[in-house]
Amino acid sequence: MLRLLALLLVLAIPLQAEEIVSDLSQDEVSINATFDGSDILVFGAIRRDAPEPEGELGVIITVAGPDQHVTIRRKERKFGIWVNSDEVEIEQAPSFYAVASNAPLEDILRPSEDLKNRVTTSQAVRQVGANVLDSGSFAKALVRIKSDQDLYQLNEGAVSLSEDTLFSTSIEMPANLTEGDYATRIMLTRDGTIVDTHETVIPVQKVGIERLLYNMSRENAFWYGIMSLAIAIAAGWLASAAFSLIRR
Secondary structure (H helix, E strand, O other), X not given: OHHXXXXXXXXXXXXXXXXXXXXXXXXXXXXXOOOOOEEEEEEEEEEEOOOOOOOOEEEEEEEEOOEEEEEEEEEEEEOOEEEEEEEEEEEEEEOOEEEEEOOOHHHHOOHHHHHHHOOOHHHHOEEOOOOOOOOHHHHHHHHHHHHHOOOEEEEEOOOEEEOOOEEEEEEEEOXXXXXXXXXXXXEEEEOOEEEEXXXXXXXXXXXXXXXXXXXXXXXXXXXXXHHHHHHHHHHHHHHHHHHHHHHO
């Protein structure tokens, strides 16, 4: 009797019609003295256990850097000088955020799905309640600044989708990355509803002398300051000596 009930429960669970199978061109990003950015190739396929369902197919890929707490201040000109006036606290703002899709997001992602899964940049940036009337403009300003630095990217149509099965895209990682884990999501949609999600992580970390100096600045701040001062004094002495030789 128990076996029969278990079998009925299994049969009652609907099979997932479509599932994402994907991989990355590299498992991590290493930052050294010559690092000038990196391109991550995201590719994969859609596995189906049944005929392809009806409805418009969408593939959305996001890569998000570590969250940061940001304070955005507005400057106003008062008495001939620029001073800080209103400010808004941004509770969570990804240090890097890239969105790529095979079609315009408004065509393949419903607003309710975006709100639930925080897919678009405007949803990824979360601000604390503020007493400023136009607080939304502060978040937009942050997005604009990050976009100008290539830290926020929107690439609609950048995902190549072949035969509604194979997909691929390249995510450009700029040189000014923050160290940490970069969460990567691949979302499959049908008629704007997310039907499957695959998640992975890309570690981004400093290596070599950059890693040593980074750790020292945080774990041994005093000796890091002494070393920096000694290097500055030595560099100044060498420059002075070189200038004296040139004058001779």
